[in-house]
Amino acid sequence: MQDEIVAQAGASAGRRIIGVGIVAALGLLLLYVAVTAAMGAVWQVLLVAVGALSLWAAQVMWQATALTLHLTRDELRDSAGTLLARTEDIVTVDRGAFAFKPSNGFMLKTVDKQPRGWKPGIWWRVGRRVAIGGVIPSAEAKFMADMITAMKAGQI
Known part of the structure; x- marks a missing residue:
C-alpha cells in the first residue's frame, strides 16, 4: 500500500478567505x-x-489554496499531482521556531536540487529546499512533519 495517504493538509475555507x-x-x-x-x-x-x-x-493564491497536500510512504505531492519531494530524497525536516519556513509550516531539505515551484499559501520550492505552510493549519502541518520524521527514522 505505497499509495495510501499517511497525512493530508489543506487550507480551510476561513483561512483561504482571510489570506486572500x-x-x-x-x-x-x-x-x-x-x-x-x-x-x-x-x-x-x-x-x-x-x-x-x-x-x-x-x-x-485563491486557486492555489484550493489544493491539498498528500503524504504517502513514497512521496509528498499536492492534489494537482505536482511532486514536491520523494521521501527517500528528504534529508532533514525543520519546523523550529527560528527556522526559515512559512507560517504554521515546516521546511524540507532534499538530497538533490528540485525544479522551482510556488503555490502561494501552500508551498514553495527553490533548490534543495521545499517549504510547506502558510494558510495550512499548524496542527496538520505539524502532524505531516512528524510523520515524515518518523518515516525517515524507520518507525513507520
Whole structure:
C-alpha cells in the first residue's frame, strides 16, 4: 500500500478567505491611494503596478489554496499531482521556531536540487529546499512533519 495517504493538509475555507482577502485588500488600497492622493506620476504608476500585482497574487493564491497536500510512504505531492519531494530524497525536516519556513509550516531539505515551484499559501520550492505552510493549519502541518520524521527514522 505505497499509495495510501499517511497525512493530508489543506487550507480551510476561513483561512483561504482571510489570506486572500488580506492580499486583495492591499491591492485595492494601493489602487485607491494611487487614484486619490496627489503625488508625482512616477509614484502613481508604481502604486498602480504594485496594486495590480497584489490583485493578481490574490487570484493566484485563491486557486492555489484550493489544493491539498498528500503524504504517502513514497512521496509528498499536492492534489494537482505536482511532486514536491520523494521521501527517500528528504534529508532533514525543520519546523523550529527560528527556522526559515512559512507560517504554521515546516521546511524540507532534499538530497538533490528540485525544479522551482510556488503555490502561494501552500508551498514553495527553490533548490534543495521545499517549504510547506502558510494558510495550512499548524496542527496538520505539524502532524505531516512528524510523520515524515518518523518515516525517515524507520518507525513507520
